[in-house]
Amino acid sequence: MAENSAISWTRHTWNPWMGCTKVSPACDGCYAEALMDKRYGKVQWGHHPRVRTGTHTWNDPFRWQRQAEKDGDRPLVFCASLADIFDNQVPGDWRADAFDVMRRTPRLVYLLLTKRPQNIIRLAREAGGLPPNAAIGTTCEDQQRADINLPALKSAYWVTRPLFTFASFEPLLGPIHIPPGVMPHWIITGGETDQGSHRARPTHPGWFVSLRDQCAAAGVPFHHKQNGEFLPEDWLDKDGYQWQAGYACPKVHRFSDGTACIRVGKKQSGRKLDGVEHNAFPPLPVSVEEAHHG
Template identity: 70%
Template sequence: MAENSAISWTRHTWNPWMGCTKVSPACDGCYAEALMDKRYAKVQWGPHGERVRTSPHNWNEPLRWQRRAEVDGDRPFVFCASLADIFDNQVPAQWRADAFDVMRRTSNLVYLLLTKRPQNIVKLADAAGGLPENAAIGTSVEDQKRADINLLALEVAKIELRPLFTFGSFEPLLGLVVIPPTVMPDWVIAGGETDQPGHRAREPHPDWFRSLRDQAAAAGVPFHFKQWGSHRLTSDANGPYMIRAGVKEAGRLLDGNEHNAFPIVSLRASGTPGHALP
C-alpha cells in the first residue's frame, strides 16, 4: 500500500488484503500484526481472525504504477502482501485470482511474492489461474530448520511454475544458515529483527550475515543486506559485541559496506533474470 516503500529491496508495496496467522518463530515479532491489529485494530490476527480485502482505490494503484513504468521504460519491484501472506490458504481463492489478474495487466511491474508457506505455492497458484509471468516467488527463512524445509519447497515451485526468479528472505535471521547448494535461490536478502510492542528483538550474530553474504558470492547470486534491526555491532578493548540500538542508528553496513544487489530483469515484460554484481 506504499509507493516508494521504505523497504530497501522493493520500490513499492501492494496489499490486496490484510491479516495472517503466525506459523513459525520468525512470526513472533510480526510488524504487520503490531501495526494493523494491535495499533490500528483494522484486522484481527490468528487462525480465527479475519482477512480484510483492501479498498478499490488500493487495487488500482498497480495500474497507475504500470502507466508510469511504461513511460519511464522501467520495471519496478513490487512487494505483494507485506501485511499478509499471498499464499495463505485461509484467504478466499477468488481474492488471489483477482490479484493475479492485476499482476497480468501490469506486466512492467515485477511482483515479489514472499511467503512463509512455500508448500502452498504450486497448488494455490494453479487454482488462481497460474503464476503470472512477471512474478518472482520467495520464502522466509529464519534458521536452519526453515532453510531445509522452505527452500526445498521453493525449488519444487520453481521447477513447476517457472517464476521470473526465486528469492530467500533471511529475515529476521535467528541462527546460522547453510543453504543446500541444490536449493540456492536466485537472490539472497538478509536482515535482523526489530523491536515490536510486547516483543524485544532477538540479538543476531554478525557471522550469520557474513556467512550468507559469502555463500551468495560463491554461488554467483546477488546479496542484499536490509538492516541490522534493533541491534548494532560495536567494539571495545575486549573486541566486538552487539548492543541494542534504533534501526536507523544500527544502519545497513556489514563490515563497512552496503550490500544492495538486485536480480537484473529484462526491460521487456518477460525474460530470464541475470545476476547483479554484489
C-alpha cells in the same frame, strides 16, 4: 498501500488484503500484526477472517504500470507486506483477482514472498497459474526453516516458472548454510526490530557474513536490508559508526563465542555490514517475453 516503499529491496508494496496467522518463530515480532491489529485495529491476527483492501489500493498497480511505461523501467512490487499471498485461509477468488491485476500490469515485477512455500504450486494453480511477471520467495530465519522452505521453493520454481526465486533471511535468528541445489537467485538478509511489546532478538554478525560469502561463492546477488536493533561492540568505533554518549541503558547480548552485541536502536545500527552496504538486485529482463522466450 505504499507509493514508494521504505523497504530497501522494493519500489512499491501492494496489499490486496490484510491479516495472517503465525506459522514460525519469524512471526513472533510481526510488524504487520503490531501495526494493523494491535495499533490500528483494522484486522484480527490469527484464525480470523482476512480483510480485503479497498478500490484505491487495488487501482495502485495500474498507476504504477502507466508510470513504468513512461519511464521504460520495471519496478519491483512486494505483495503482500501485511499478509501472505499464499495463505490458505484467504478466499481463493481474492488470489485469482490479485493475479489478474498482476497479469494486466506486465511492466511491474511482483515479489511474492511467503512463509508457506509448500502452498505455492497448489494455490497458484487454483488461481489460474502464476503470472509471468512474478517472482516467488520464502522466509528462512534459521537452519530448520531453510531446510524445509528452500527445497519447497525450488520445487515450486520448476512447476510455476517464475521470473526468479529469492529468499529473505529476516529476521535472521540463527546460522544458515544453504543446502546444496537449492540456492535462490537472490538473497536478502536483515536483523529483527522491536514491534509493539515484542523486543528484537539479536543476530550474530557472523551469520550475516556467512550468507554474504555463500552468495559471493555462488555468484548470487546479495542485499542486506538492516542490522536490526543491535550492533557488534567492535563495529561501534569504526566504519562510520559512532557511539552516542549518554545512550540510554545499552543492553548487551553476548553470544557463546564471546561476541558482544549492543542494543543501539534501528536507526543507529543502519544497513552496513562490517562497514559496507550491500544493495544488489537480481537482473531484470526488459520484458516478460524476454524472460520467458530468451
